[in-house]
Amino acid sequence: MQALSESTYLVLLALSKKPLHGYGIIKKIEKYSDGDIVLAPGTLYGVLTNLQKQKLIELVTAEKESRQKKTYRLTDEGQTVFELEYERFKKMLAISDEILKGAETDEDDEEI
Amino acid sequence: MKTMKKFKLTLAYDIEKEANWLTEMSAKGFHFYKYRWGFYYFEEDPSKSYIYQTDFQESSEEYFELYTEAGWEHMQTELGQYHYFRADKNTIGDERIYSDPASIKSMYKRMLLFYVAIFICMLVSQIGIVLTWNGNLLSKFALILVSAVVILYIFLFIKLLRQMRRAEKLI
Numbered sequence: 154m155q156a157l158s159e160s161t162y163l164v165l166l167a168l169s170k171k172p173l174h175g176y177g178i179i180k181k182i183e184k185y186s187d188g189d190i191v192l193a194p195g196t197l198y199g200v201l202t203n204l205q206k207q208k209l210i211e212l213v214t215a216e217k218e219s220r221q222k223k224t225y226r227l228t229d230e231g232q233t234v235f236e237l238e239y240e241r242f243k244k245m246l247a248i249s250d251e252i253l254k255g256a257e258t259d260e261d262d263e264e265i
Numbered sequence: 266m267k268t269m270k271k272f273k274l275t276l277a278y279d280i281e282k283e284a285n286w287l288t289e290m291s292a293k294g295f296h297f298y299k300y301r302w303g304f305y306y307f308e309e310d311p312s313k314s315y316i317y318q319t320d321f322q323e324s325s326e327e328y329f330e331l332y333t334e335a336g337w338e339h340m341q342t343e344l345g346q347y348h349y350f351r352a353d354k355n356t357i358g359d360e361r362i363y364s365d366p367a368s369i370k371s372m373y374k375r376m377l378l379f380y381v382a383i384f385i386c387m388l389v390s391q392i393g394i395v396l397t398w399n400g401n402l403l404s405k406f407a408l409i410l411v412s413a414v415v416i417l418y419i420f421l422f423i424k425l426l427r428q429m430r431r432a433e434k435l436i
Binding site: 158175179191192195196197201202212 | 318320322323326327328330331332334335337360361362363364365367368371372
């Protein structure tokens with residue numbers, strides 16, 4: 154699988170717990186990143202369109218609200234793709250930590 | 266409120282330049298509110314300043330809802346897919362309608378595919394010129410006209426590809 158773009162990953166991440174409407178995705182990412190990451194609407198809409206084409210997310214009508222508002226939900230495949238990507242990120246982070254920890258003993262590596 | 270209009274030709278690939286121009290005009294107190302046949306209509310109000318942005322995308326109800334909630338006022342839609350938006354400079358700050366170069370590249374790609382489709386339709390519809398060719402003045406005139414349009418389209422494709430490459434370099 155090809156690595157997902159950062160924006161694509163963030164959208165899947167935002168939807169991993171529960172379905173959200175478009176602006177809800179922006180708000181969620183903004184909140185959890187302490188305002189550091191603000192997805193722009195054009196970028197988000199492009200990602201949502203692509204993800205729908207790939208059947209990784211689907212548009213569902215939220216029945217609870219009086220005003221019919223459509224929300225985006227991860228499909229089973231979308232969930233799988235997200236989990237794979239999440240594991241990949243975790244692994245990258247673990248590798249980074251290992252290398253950074255061993256920075257001082259780097260010279261020993263030459264002898265191996 | 267005082268209004269004015271300005272004539273300006275803008276080619277499809279230059280939508281970022283166009284948006285910058287509208288933003289500059291707005292900073293001077295002239296706020297774009299309508300486009301018709303090459304004319305840009307402005308409303309004067311020195312107390313305001315807007316950031317203008319144009320998007321190229323297939324729209325839907327969710328699309329406009331998203332932009333509105335994100336603080337962008339929809340002004341107008343041209344050719345079904347060009348959407349003009351504006352937002353108050355003070356509230357929107359540094360935000361724009363795209364937050365990464367990859368999605369800007371995708372926008373130009375959508376535009377390219379849109380014009381390629383029109384181009385192919387045009388070629389198919391004009392095939393009659395060749396089929397009914399009899400060398401008279403009318404045939405020649407039609408051929409020259411179509412050739413000019415073909416050249417214009419090729420120019421447009423090159424420009425759009427260049428815009429895509431420009432965005433790609435920033436990724």
